[in-house]
Amino acid sequence: MTDGGSPTIRRRELGSRLRRLRLGSSKTIDEVAQALLCSTSKVSRIETGQRVATARDIRDLCDLYGVTDPAVKDELMRLGREARRRSWWRQYSDLGEVTSLLDYQEGASSITEYDSCLVPGLLQTADYARSALRGLSPSIREDVLEERIEVRMRRQSLLTRDDPPRLWVLLDESVLIRHVGGSATMKAQLNKLHQQSRLPQVTLQVVPFKSGAHPGLNSAFSLVEFTGAALSPIVYTEGLIGEIYLEGRNDIDRYREAVDHLRATALSPADSQDLITRMIGRLS
Incomplete structure (x- = not known):
């Protein structure tokens, strides 16, 4: 599976490679910042994928790290160009921080979704959403x-593209019972769940009430993983306090x-x- 050219993923990959080159040259972030006449925070943000390196940044860093292989330079420049591209959802003006999740999911090799209250957006109908x-x-x-809603429906094409990510959905049984939008909306949503769960790249499991208390009882989250050691997984969770992205190893574990x-x-x-x-039958 490929990352589909996701700008966020390209930015993280570029930053990771530049960091490895810096460590290989035995230079500190302070030394790099002094050489490039910039702040240490700029160098750090480039390496962590929070800032896109310009073509000049990449050229100067390659010179500083002693990179002489034209193929390596060309690859870094390509990553920089792709990191600066705009994803299709950037045309929408009011999506908030969820745009980062869209970028991450676009570039994922696997996505694991758990929810205790709602069907995840990748499997929702428009009326349910x-x-x-x-x-x-x-x-x-x-x-x-x-x-x-338009963005949510468009991003579902992720599951039917040529190189879809592996999607594993875990739903608390309460998700199937909670009537979001009324019986007709709920029946259509359950039908879509049943249909989508039959796709070869989708696995759906229901956590039944008889399971009792479990680690996801009061939570909802998305674990997004990528191909390649250069890109660490991320966890996305949201609530009234907003969207939270976790990348620390202890959090991921x-x-x-x-x-x-x-x-x-x-x-x-x-x-x-x-x-x-059976739930669909009860709604008929």
Whole structure:
């Protein structure tokens, strides 16, 4: 699976490679900043992927680190160009920090979603998304609402492109019971869940009530992983305090442990499909 040219992923990859070159040249961030007549924070932000290196930055850093191989320079320049491209969702004006999640998911090799209350956006119907967004943000403007629904529906093409990421969805049973938007909307949503869970790149498991307390009981999160050692996984979670991105090794390990526990306690994919079918029958 490839990263689809995601600018955020390219920026992180470029930063990681530049950091390895700096360490290989035994230079400190302070020394690099002094040589380039810039701040240490600029060098640090480039290396962590928080800032895009310009073509001049890349050229100067290559000279400073003693990079002489034209192929290496060309590859770094290519990453820099792709890191500066605008993703299609950047045309929308009011998506907030979730744009970073879109970039991450676009470049992912695998995505693991857990939710205890709602169907994840990658599997939502438009009507379900509309009801969910209105419920979460009662004062949301109509134009902003429709814009976010449009983006949510467009990004679902991620699952049907030539190189889709592996999607593993874990849902608490309460997600199937909570009527978001009424019975008709809920029935259509469950039908879509059943249909999408049959895609070869999608695995869906329901965590039943009989599982009792579990690590995801009061949480919802997305674990996004990438191909290649240069790119570390990220965890995205959100709530009333806003969107949070976690990249620390201890954080990633904690969420991976939670995922392993949830997968072990959840119904099998086949049993989960059977449960969804029964829920659809109750709504008919």
